[in-house]
Amino acid sequence: MEKELKLIIVDDHTLFRQSLSRLLAVTLEMVSIKEASNGKELMDMIDEQSPDIILLDLEMPEMDGLETSHILLNHAKYKDIKIIILTMHENEEFMLELIEKGVYGYLFKDADIEEVLKAIRIVDNGQYYISQRTFNALRKRLIKSTKFQNYLDQDTEKLTPREEEILTLICKEYTNREVAKELGLSVRTIDGHRNRILKKTGMKNTAGLVKFALRSGFYSMD
Structure with missing residues (x-):
């Protein structure tokens, strides 16, 4: 129910x-x-x-x-x-x-x-x-602030192409279910990739991933 x-x-x-x-x-x-x-x-x-x-x-x-x-x-x-x-x-x-x-x-x-x-x-x-x-x-x-410079000083080269693809979709406000549908993968597979991205970037949640992507130059809204 x-x-x-x-x-x-x-x-x-x-x-x-x-x-x-x-x-x-x-x-x-x-x-x-x-x-x-x-x-x-x-x-x-x-x-x-x-x-x-x-x-x-x-x-x-x-x-x-x-x-x-x-x-x-x-x-x-x-x-x-x-x-x-x-x-x-x-x-x-x-x-x-x-x-x-x-x-x-x-x-x-x-x-x-x-x-x-x-x-x-x-x-x-x-x-x-x-x-x-x-x-x-x-x-x-974030661009103006120095507060997060060390916090977000990460290297996106450690992400695999698939992880970069998923991170881009996360930045576009896709949920895990929507990412899975877009890429033709299971939600469980996306969950696993997302957890690895969090671990590699040192972030704790989706908001952290967004800040990482913006601060590192990986993603831009322009």
Whole structure:
């Protein structure tokens, strides 16, 4: 039996929150959606029942998204909750900090519903969702920053041609299932390749691979 997907939308703008909730309710199957107007209200909710995914605004009264995400990402009891930031902030420092700390996605509020649905499905599948706008902003930030120079000082020559092909598709936001379909391979085979890429590059997750690819010059959005 298919498991119900439990979502919580956290935003202090009632109209936006309710509109998104209703759109998702009619487009997603087997979904339970709750709403909270700030981080404090959210924390009270998840202490009663833990969601699968939280769509989290950054700027809210009482407890904002940054404080809330810090709590969620730094306590073991919330480790299975996946966070997607949903905001108007196109602040490169915010993006980099939150993705580095472990949020699963970063969306802008002017995204269309199809992109929101895509992000939810990818994140529910255990993958990271990085939109093209986020990708571009991260690339600019990494080029300017010295913080990640040693962290991303890797050599892509150690990757096999197949691994380079897979890394390119990952950078194009493909899930493991989509990569497998594109290359005519099994999902298990792609999982094995992805794990080897992570090991070779020293990265921990998809967000790390994206940063590696951008910083090393392996991949460009230009």
